[in-house]
Amino acid sequence: MEPKKAKIIVASTLFDADDHSHRRYNPLLDEWVLVAPHRMKRPWKGQVEPPFDFSAIPKHDPQNGLCPGVTRSSGEKTPEYTSTYVFENDFPSLADDLPQPSKDQANLNELMKLSGISGECRVMCFHPHTNMTLPLMDEKSIGEVIDTWSEQLKDLGKRFLWVQIFENKGAAMGCSNPHPHCQIWASNHLPNIAYKKDKTQKEYFVKHGKQMLLDYASMEIKEDKRVVLQNDDWIVVVPWWALWPFETMILPKKRHILRLTDLTTMERDSLATIMKKLLIRYDNLFETSFPYSMGWHGAPTGTTQDDDVQHWQLHAIYYPPLLRSASVKKFMVGYEMHAEGQRDLTAEQATKRLKDLSEDHYFVKKQTTSKVGKNEEGDENDAEEGEDENDDYYDDVDEEEEEEGDDDEDADEGDYDEEEEGEEEEEDEGDYDDEEEEENTM
Numbered sequence: 001m002e003p004k005k006a007k008i009i010v011a012s013t014l015f016d017a018d019d020h021s022h023r024r025y026n027p028l029l030d031e032w033v034l035v036a037p038h039r040m041k042r043p044w045k046g047q048v049e050p051p052f053d054f055s056a057i058p059k060h061d062p063q064n065g066l067c068p069g070v071t072r073s074s075g076e077k078t079p080e081y082t083s084t085y086v087f088e089n090d091f092p093s094l095a096d097d098l099p100q101p102s103k104d105q106a107n108l109n110e111l112m113k114l115s116g117i118s119g120e121c122r123v124m125c126f127h128p129h130t131n132m133t134l135p136l137m138d139e140k141s142i143g144e145v146i147d148t149w150s151e152q153l154k155d156l157g158k159r160f161l162w163v164q165i166f167e168n169k170g171a172a173m174g175c176s177n178p179h180p181h182c183q184i185w186a187s188n189h190l191p192n193i194a195y196k197k198d199k200t201q202k203e204y205f206v207k208h209g210k211q212m213l214l215d216y217a218s219m220e221i222k223e224d225k226r227v228v229l230q231n232d233d234w235i236v237v238v239p240w241w242a243l244w245p246f247e248t249m250i251l252p253k254k255r256h257i258l259r260l261t262d263l264t265t266m267e268r269d270s271l272a273t274i275m276k277k278l279l280i281r282y283d284n285l286f287e288t289s290f291p292y293s294m295g296w297h298g299a300p301t302g303t304t305q306d307d308d309v310q311h312w313q314l315h316a317i318y319y320p321p322l323l324r325s326a327s328v329k330k331f332m333v334g335y336e337m338h339a340e341g342q343r344d345l346t347a348e349q350a351t352k353r354l355k356d357l358s359e360d361h362y363f364v365k366k367q368t369t370s371k372v373g374k375n376e377e378g379d380e381n382d383a384e385e386g387e388d389e390n391d392d393y394y395d396d397v398d399e400e401e402e403e404e405g406d407d408d409e410d411a412d413e414g415d416y417d418e419e420e421e422g423e424e425e426e427e428d429e430g431d432y433d434d435e436e437e438e439e440n441t442m
Contacts, residue, residue, distance in 0.1 A: 018346055026241035027204070027212060029196050033243050034335075034342040037349065052170075052288045052326065054363050057131040057178050066179035068128045083141070084148040085125040086184075094119030094187055096159075119160060119187035124148060126180040133169070133180050133289060135279035135361060142272040149296070150260045150268075152184050157261075157301030160186035162194055165260075170291025172321050172329050182294075190300060197297060198312070205311035213313035217251045226351045229277055233270040236278050238351045243341040245323045245330050246285065246350050248278060250316040257314040258306060259298035278318075281357045288326035293319045 015022075021036045065072035068080045074090035100116035107113055126145050127137060134142060149165050156163045167182035168175045190198060204212040220227055220237045228248060229236040235253050238246070250271070257263065263271065282290035299312035321329040323344060336342050 018349065024241045024347075026239075026243075027216075028200055028241075029193070030200050032340055033241050034340055035346055036342060036344060037346050039344045054131065054289065059129045059131050061130050061179075064130060064177065064179055066123070066125050066177060066181055067130060081125065081128055083144050084127075086122055086148065086152060089121035089123050089183070092121035094121050094185055096120055115189070117187060117189060119185060120156060121186075122152065122156075122184040124152065124182050124184060126182070130179045133279075133283075135276060135283050136364070137180075137276070139269070139272045139276055142276055143268055146260070146263070146268050146271055149184075150263065153259060153298075153301070154261050156184065156186035157259075159302065160188055161300050161302040161304065162187050162190050163301055164191065164194075164295060166293065166295040168293050170289060172291040173293050175291075188302070194297065194300070198300065198309075201311040201313070211256055211311060211313045213251055213315055214254075214256060217253060221253070226347050228281070228351055228354045229274055231270050231274055233267045234274045236274060238347040238354070240347055242347045242350065243343055244319045244321065245343060245345060246282070246320045246354060248318045248354075250274065250278070250318075252314060256310075257298075258309065258312055259301070259314060260296060262314070277359055280359055280361045281354050282318075282320060284357045284362050285353065286322055286326035287362045288322075290320055290322065291329075292321075 017035075017037075019038055021034065021038070023032045023034055025032055060067050062070060064070060065078060068078060068082075068085075071077045072090055076087070076090065078087070079085070094117060096118050098116065098118060100118075101114060106115060126132070126134065127141065134145070137145075153163050153165070163184065163186045165182060165184050201212050204210075204215075208215070217235055217237075220240075221230070221235060226238045226240060227235055228238060230253060233253055233255070235251050236248050237251065239249050242248075252267075255267075257267075279290070282292065294316060296314070296316050298314040299306070299309040323330040330344070332341070
């Protein structure tokens with residue numbers, strides 16, 4: 001009996017990247033990403049995230065250790081700060097005085113190795129008010145955040161090879177504390193991601209004599225299919241190789257910049273502007289306080305000589321988990337964990353969604369509309385009621401609005417109970433670790 005001949009299936013249509021599965025290469029990490037845009041059509045019956053209510057977050061929470069004047073679980077009292085505030089993490093993953101393993105302890109055998117570490121972990125508060133996020137802050141305040149990042153990088157960079165600035169925003173990204181803050185971890189080693197980026201950028205520089213990310217920025221500007229925003233100094237793109245649904249990258253537009261400490265005053269100001277515009281678009285996408293994990297990557301520090309890291313280009317990455325709505329997020333499980341990363345819409349589709357959004361924050365517009373409506377009705381009692389929370393909140397967001405006077409800030413104090421994450425060190429300030437993935441040493 002002759003074996004059956006295999007059927008030859010001939011494609012009836014030409015390849016369409018917006019509808020057909022394909023892979024895209026990430027030259028920064030030297031890895032591939034599977035893109036399967038048709039999966040957005042599948043029904044969803046899985047986990048949904050709880051809705052976010054801006055007005056439910058108080059301006060000041062006397063139980064929150066990141067608020068001015070509140071004593072943290074460590075016994076340290078947070079001072080009455082008025083702008084940014086930085087302190088050493090009360091429960092750090094890295095420290096500068098840790099015991100180091102002996103040579104025998106470090107090299108058990110070829111398959112079992114360990115390495116000692118030294119470092120420092122700091123927490124940085126963006127603003128004294130708990131109900132304030134970066135997209136709601138004015139550009140001057142965002143500029144102060146950037147200045148503080150630069151100061152911290154300069155300080156910690158004197159002693160450590162790598163300084164990682166990162167912000168985990170929202171419960172969907174493991175952040176248990178709603179107060180606007182980020183973390184700064186410095187280490188005497190290059191973490192895995194930094195190590196990969198150092199290697200790939202150096203290889204490109206040796207081959208082409210130019211910085212990879214400067215060339216990439218030029219390509220994106222020329223093609224103009226994945227550029228969300230741009231100004232004189234910066235561009236925001238959904239990278240060709242993006243993994244997370246609405247992932248973006250902030251890149252210098254035309255100048256080679258090694259680190260945040262190298263920014264001019266004009267570049268700092270234009271960075272504040274484009275950050276605010278991007279983050280407003282994020283919030284407007286699903287009309288929620290958009291969760292993400294953001295990190296800055298620049299040239300290594302410590303004893304590193306600038307001549308040895310000319311291949312580096314400063315950039316920031318935003319990894320937001322939301323996929324379909326404010327309540328449905330992307331899970332990196334299964335194939336993503338065991339094979340390779342996979343995304344459910346193309347970078348071009350994500351770019352169009354973000355570009356089409358308003359630059360006016362949806363919550364501020366709602367507050368303004370509500371305020372105008374109440375005034376037109378002439379209901380003085382309702383207007384006064386709204387000033388206790390919403391009008392006061394809006395005044396903080398837009399400093400150009402006419403002052404409405406001092407409101408009752410403490411009306412809702414104590415109403416917000418921080419969600420417990422089940423780890424004893426996360427009381428009050430949530431350990432500031434935001435459930436970070438464990439970092440492996442090189």
